[in-house]
Every structure is written in C-alpha cells, then in structure tokens.
Amino acid sequence: MSRNKKIFYTIAIVIVMIWTCFPIGWMVLTSLKSPTDVYAYPPKIIFKPILDNWLNVLLGQEWTGTAYITVHTDIPRYFMNSFLIACGATLIAFLLGLPAAYSLARYKFFGKENFAFTLLSFRFAPGLIVIFGIYQLYQRTGLFDTHFGVMAVHQLLLLPFVVWMMRSYIAAIPIDIERAARVDGYSWLGVFTKVTLPLLKPALAASAVIAFIYSWNEFLLGYVVTGPNARPMTPALLGFISYERVLWGQMAAAAVLGMLPSIVLSLFVQRYVVAGLSFGAVKG
Amino acid sequence: MAYLEIRNLTKEYGKVKALDGFTLEVEYNELVVILGQPGAGKTTLLMTLAGLEPVTQGEIILDDEDIIDKPTELRDIAMVFETYALYPHLTVWENITFSFYSYRAKRAGLSKEKITERVKRITEMLEISDLLKRYPRELSGGQMQRVSLARALVRSPKLLLLDEPIAHLDAKLRHRLRPELRRLQKQTGVATLYTTTDYMEAFGIADKILVLHQGLRLQMGTKEDIWNKPAHRIIGNLLGVPSMNIIPGGRPKIMNGKMNIFTEDGLQIPVDKEQQTRIQEKSIEKIDIGIHPSDINLVGAGEYKGVLRGEIYVYEPLGIKGALSVKVNKQIIRVQTPARYEQRKVGEKIDLYFKETDTHLFDSKSGLNILFIR
Numbered sequence: 001m002s003r004n005k006k007i008f009y010t011i012a013i014v015i016v017m018i019w020t021c022f023p024i025g026w027m028v029l030t031s032l033k034s035p036t037d038v039y040a041y042p043p044k045i046i047f048k049p050i051l052d053n054w055l056n057v058l059l060g061q062e063w064t065g066t067a068y069i070t071v072h073t074d075i076p077r078y079f080m081n082s083f084l085i086a087c088g089a090t091l092i093a094f095l096l097g098l099p100a101a102y103s104l105a106r107y108k109f110f111g112k113e114n115f116a117f118t119l120l121s122f123r124f125a126p127g128l129i130v131i132f133g134i135y136q137l138y139q140r141t142g143l144f145d146t147h148f149g150v151m152a153v154h155q156l157l158l159l160p161f162v163v164w165m166m167r168s169y170i171a172a173i174p175i176d177i178e179r180a181a182r183v184d185g186y187s188w189l190g191v192f193t194k195v196t197l198p199l200l201k202p203a204l205a206a207s208a209v210i211a212f213i214y215s216w217n218e219f220l221l222g223y224v225v226t227g228p229n230a231r232p233m234t235p236a237l238l239g240f241i242s243y244e245r246v247l248w249g250q251m252a253a254a255a256v257l258g259m260l261p262s263i264v265l266s267l268f269v270q271r272y273v274v275a276g277l278s279f280g281a282v283k284g
Numbered sequence: 285m286a287y288l289e290i291r292n293l294t295k296e297y298g299k300v301k302a303l304d305g306f307t308l309e310v311e312y313n314e315l316v317v318i319l320g321q322p323g324a325g326k327t328t329l330l331m332t333l334a335g336l337e338p339v340t341q342g343e344i345i346l347d348d349e350d351i352i353d354k355p356t357e358l359r360d361i362a363m364v365f366e367t368y369a370l371y372p373h374l375t376v377w378e379n380i381t382f383s384f385y386s387y388r389a390k391r392a393g394l395s396k397e398k399i400t401e402r403v404k405r406i407t408e409m410l411e412i413s414d415l416l417k418r419y420p421r422e423l424s425g426g427q428m429q430r431v432s433l434a435r436a437l438v439r440s441p442k443l444l445l446l447d448e449p450i451a452h453l454d455a456k457l458r459h460r461l462r463p464e465l466r467r468l469q470k471q472t473g474v475a476t477l478y479t480t481t482d483y484m485e486a487f488g489i490a491d492k493i494l495v496l497h498q499g500l501r502l503q504m505g506t507k508e509d510i511w512n513k514p515a516h517r518i519i520g521n522l523l524g525v526p527s528m529n530i531i532p533g534g535r536p537k538i539m540n541g542k543m544n545i546f547t548e549d550g551l552q553i554p555v556d557k558e559q560q561t562r563i564q565e566k567s568i569e570k571i572d573i574g575i576h577p578s579d580i581n582l583v584g585a586g587e588y589k590g591v592l593r594g595e596i597y598v599y600e601p602l603g604i605k606g607a608l609s610v611k612v613n614k615q616i617i618r619v620q621t622p623a624r625y626e627q628r629k630v631g632e633k634i635d636l637y638f639k640e641t642d643t644h645l646f647d648s649k650s651g652l653n654i655l656f657i658r
Contacts, residue, residue, distance in 0.1 A: 174367060174369065176365045176366075176367050176369035177369045177370075177372075179331075179334075179336050179363075179365070180363070180365060180369035180370075180371070180435075181371070181382070182334075182335075182336060182356040182357055183334055183336070183356060183357075183361065183362060183363045184357075184382050184383035184386060184435070184439075185357045185358075185383050185386035185387075185388050185389055186357055186386045186387075187355070187357055187387070190357075190386060190387060195371060198373045199372065199373055
C-alpha cells in the first residue's frame with residue numbers, strides 16, 4: 001500500500017473512531033459532572049469530577065448541599081430486570097431455536113425454505129407494526145408488566161437470529177461425522193449431545209452473547225409491554241426526563257451502567273459480534 | 285444361506301432409483317468390492333446397509349437376522365467413510381474408543397482393561413500406536429484413514445463397510461495401502477464390502493467383484509470373470525488403462541461358412557464358434573465389438589489371425605507401459621505397449637493383430653455381452 005493511501009486510511013479511521021466514541025466518551029464525562037457543569041456553555045471538557053450522580057443512581061444517595069440523604073432509586077432493580085430478561089430470552093431462544101435450526105440444516109420437508117424465510121422476516125418488520133396488537137394481547141392475557149412477557153416478545157428478535165446463525169453453523173458440520181456416531185452405536189439424542197453440541201460450543205457461546213446483547217439493548221418492545229415492575233434498563237432511562245427538567249448527569253450514569261454488560265461481553269466475542277451485527281440492525 | 289444376503293433392494297429418491305432390485309450374497313470372511321462409476325449407487329448401497337438411509341423395498345439378512353427395520357445403532361455394522369469422518373473434538377484414542385461409551389455398549393459392560401487391550405492390538409496392527417494423543421487436525425491423510433479403520437475394526441463388527449477409503453490419498457500411498465487393507469481384512473476375518481471407482485484397486489484386493497451401474501447389478505464374479513467375460517459394454521469402459529476399445533455398429537455376415545462382423549466404416553472382425561452360435565441363436569443383428577488394448581499385438585503369429593490395418597495416430601507413455609493410438613478407417617484403436625516401445629512416426633502404416641477369442645461382442649441395443657443374453 002502506498003504511503004499516501006496509508007495516511008488517508010489512518011485519517012479516515014481516526015475520524016470514524018472519534019465519530020463513534022465521542023458520544024460514549026461525552027456520556028461518561030457527563031455522568032461525572034455537577035448540574036452546573038452539565039449546563040455550562042461552552043461545554044466543559046475539563047471540570048471537577050464528582051461521584052454524586054453515580055451515588056444517586058446506584059445507592060440512592062443525594063447531596064443536599066450539606067449532607068447525603070437516602071432517596072429511592074430503581075436503577076439497580078431495572079438493571080436486574082434487564083439481566084433476568086436477557087438471560088431468560090436467550091435461554092428460550094436457544095431451547096426453541098436450536099432444534100429448529102437443526103431441522104432446517106439437516107432435514108428436507110415441505111415448505112422448509114418458506115418457513116425459514118417467514119421466520120427471518122420477523123427481523124425485517126419494524127417493531128411499530130406489532131406493538132399495538134401485542135399491547136392489547138398482553139393486557140388481556142395478564143402478561144403485561146411481567147418478566148416472562150418481555151422474554152416472550154423479545155423472541156421476535158432473538159429467535160430468527162438464533163435459528164439462522166445456528167442453522168449455518170450446524171450445516172457446516174459434515175453430516176458424515178454424525179453418521180459415523182450413529183454407526184458407532186449412538187441414538188439421535190446421543191449424537192446430538194456427544195458430537196453435535198460439543199462441535200457447536202464456540203458458535204453457541206458467541207450466538208448466546210450476541211442474543212443477550214440484542215435483548216439487553218432492546219428499547220421499544222420492552223417499553224410498550226412493561227410498567228414499573230418488569231421494566232428493563234433501556235426504557236427505564238426515560239424516567240430521568242420530566243416536564244420540569246432532565247437529570248442529565250444521573251441519566252448519563254445510568255446509561256453508562258447499562259452499556260457495561262454489552263461492552264464487556266462484546267470484548268469476549270469481538271469477531272463473532274461483527275458477523276452478528278451484519279445480520280441485522282441492533283435495536284435500542 | 286450366505287452370511288449377508290441382500291434381496292431385491294430398491295432405494296428411490298423421488299423419481300430416481302438409486303438402487304433397483306439389487307441382490308448380493310457375501311460369505312463370512314469374504315471381501316467383496318463394489319466397482320462402479322460415480323453415481324452408480326455404491327454409497328447409497330452402503331448407507332442403506334448401515335441403516336443411514338431408509339429402504340424403499342427389499343430385505344437385508346445379516347447373520348440369519350433380518351435387519352431392515354433395525355436402527356443403525358443396533359445393527360453391529362462398522363463403516364469407514366470416504367471423508368474418514370473422524371470426530372474433530374476428540375483425540376485419536378477417544379475416536380477409536382468412542383463406540384465403547386454409547387448407552388448400549390455401556391450396558392454390555394466391556395471392562396476398561398478389555399477395551400485397552402483391543403485398542404492396543406488394532407493400533408499396533410495399523411501402526412498408529414504413537415498417534416493416540418493427537419487430534420485429527422494433526423494427522424496426515426494416510427494416518428486419518430488408518431485411525432478411521434481402527435475405529436471400525438476395534439468393535440469386531442459383523443459387517444465392515446468401506447466407502448472408497450483410499451480415494452483421497454496420493455497414488456503412492458494408495459498403492460501401499462491396498463495390500464495392507466486386504467491383509468487386515470483376512471487377519472480380522474470380518475465380512476467386508478468395499479466400494480471403489482478404480483478397477484485396479486478392485487482387482488488388487490477383492491475375493492469377488494460386483495459391478496454396479498445406475499443402481500443395477502451388472503455382473504458379479506472373480507477378477508478373471510470380469511476381465512475375460514465382461515457382461516456389459518459399460519464394464520469394458522471401466523476396465524483397463526487405456527479402457528477397452530469398443531467398435532460400434534457391426535453387422536454379422538457369414539462368408540464361406542465363417543462369420544465375420546462388418547462395421548459401417550469397413551472393418552472386418554472374425555468371430556469365434558461360440559459367439560457365432562450365439563448370434564445365430566438369438567438373431568442378433570447389430571453388434572459392438574470390444575477388445576482390450578492389452579489383447580492387441582503388433583506382431584501377427586500363431587492365433588493372432590485377426591488383422592486391423594491403420595496408421596499411427598499418437599503414442600502416450602504411461603510409466604510402466606504405453607498407449608499407442610492407431611487410426612483404423614474412422615476408428616481410433618488403442619493398444620497397450622511395453623514401456624520401452626520404439627516409437628514410430630505419426631501417420632506411419634501399422635497392422636494390429638488379435639485373437640478371435642479375445643473379442644467381446646455386445647448387443648448394440650442393450651449393451652449386454654451376447655453370451656449373457658437369455
């Protein structure tokens with residue numbers, strides 16, 4: 001590569017990094033600012049950092065000017081909601097999706113590709129077209145504001161992803177290996193547990209992490225089908241916006257907290273995340 | 285009753301018949317090679333025997349037991365796949381002993397000492413004792429093939445199926461492994477079915493050869509039977525390098541009490557008595573003539589009374605032998621020559637000599653050898 005091209009690509013990468021990392025960086029800074037510093041103009045990059053926003057969000061501690069008092073905070077509960085929902089939704093997606101993926105990868109049956117495409121089409125459809133119907137359904141069936149209700153509605157995102165990802169991974173395992181295990185005396189279930197699943201381990205782990213992140217980051221569906229009880233973290237951030245004011249510092253602290261699981265998990269499975277993100281847009 | 289009997293086996297994939305009324309008998313300790321071109325149905329046959337593919341119709345009797353409805357894992361059949369199909373996440377030792385840890389095998393309760401003893405014996409026989417801790421990705425093609433074989437043999441199965449096991453190895457290794465495979469089969473005494481597209485492999489190791497074409501059994505016999513009396517024109521194409529010369533569309537005529545076959549482009553091929561009787565009995569009108577390149581001589585003497593006159597087209601050295609192509613009227617006839625053949629010029633006139641008894645006559649319409657027409 002010529003020297004000029006190298007310089008050009010380096011500049012381009014720096015610009016892209018600033019473009020993508022600046023909002024995150026600014027959010028971290030905002031979480032450490034006092035209300036005065038938040039509203040300061042011109043915006044302050046150098047300021048005296050405080051932990052008040054974090055103490056408020058995590059421990060419900062508010063500085064009155066002379067002392068800290070305890071106030072109510074729901075953020076740890078919303079964090080646990082998100083964790084519970086993401087774990088549960090991922091588990092359900094794999095319990096349902098893995099057998100479906102195996103069938104699509106290994107068997108021929110009538111309407112196979114139509115079924116697969118229909119499942120995929122759930123990813124194309126915007127959440128807006130289903131939220132009204134789902135809201136009414138959930139109100140009538142008692143699923144509104146329940147953790148299971150959110151796990152179930154997240155299957156619209158996760159199940160197509162899991163089925164399509166695992167289908168291609170399963171298809172990549174040579175079928176002769178499974179046949180050899182059958183000849184070696186293993187039943188279908190034995191082949192699946194002793195041969196297929198071990199070979200799928202890396203793919204399972206990566207897909208599970210990506211599915212978890214999708215569920216964690218999801219906003220619209222989680223907002224529509226929950227109330228104060230089962231609300232996940234991402235829609236809960238709206239609670240920092242009221243008619244009188246916006247608690248920017250606390251919202252920033254809560255948002256940074258909400259980002260952490262996705263960032264940490266993504267670091268573990270970086271190269272698989274790229275493949276997963278190109279599969280469909282990340283919502284939330 | 286034979287040890288393995290396959291009766292009227294038919295396997296259909298939609299409208300396509302991969303096996304059509306197939307029959308076969310294999311005795312205990314026999315090595316039968318299924319020879320056929322790609323797509324003949326060889327792998328389908330092994331898959332149906334192993335229970336990996338359902339059968340449309342037919343019976344499979346193994347050791348006096350009908351196994352057609354038995355699931356794969358209960359048939360006591362071992363298989364070596366063309367792709368070896370080793371378990372990539374297991375070591376060589378774990379691959380070989382994998383069958384001993386299935387639910388059924390655990391119930392049978394073979395002790396760890398017995399398993400170790402069996403594995404030791406088989407791996408020493410196959411010379412892979414020093415590879416036991418490696419993973420398949422660390423093995424060469426020949427090593428993978430032997431591990432695959434060890435995995436099959438260690439179970440002492442009732443039937444061993446080998447699906448082109450050395451197809452993907454280089455020529456030298458294939459040549460070396462062929463006699464080893466035969467020796468192993470005789471040492472273990474297990475009834476074996478072996479599939480291949482290579483006639484030399486078949487001739488090298490088989491007790492009997494079965495030629496399969498488009499799901500149909502064309503012929504079964506020893507290598508001498510197949511070579512000296514191929515039952516179908518297609519078999520001629522499978523045998524020999526170069527393969528059998530087939531001169532198409534000849535019409536038999538009797539002149540002075542002797543029958544000759546006259547081809548459209550003016551060749552005259554003499555016919556022996558047995559074939560003449562047959563042609564007359566069955567009123568065969570159009571005949572394709574087959575001659576092995578190795579049965580054609582460049583010197584006329586003794587029984588070599590048949591003559592084809594032509595001109596040299598091209599000479600190909602093939603290592604330990606050569607192939608001389610001669611243009612006889614419009615036909616190209618190929619002749620096998622010794623390695624040190626003194627090459628003559630292209631276009632030079634040459635006579636080809638053959639024995640009447642070395643010609644194989646096939647009915648043009650059906651392709652059947654006239655001696656096999658009922």
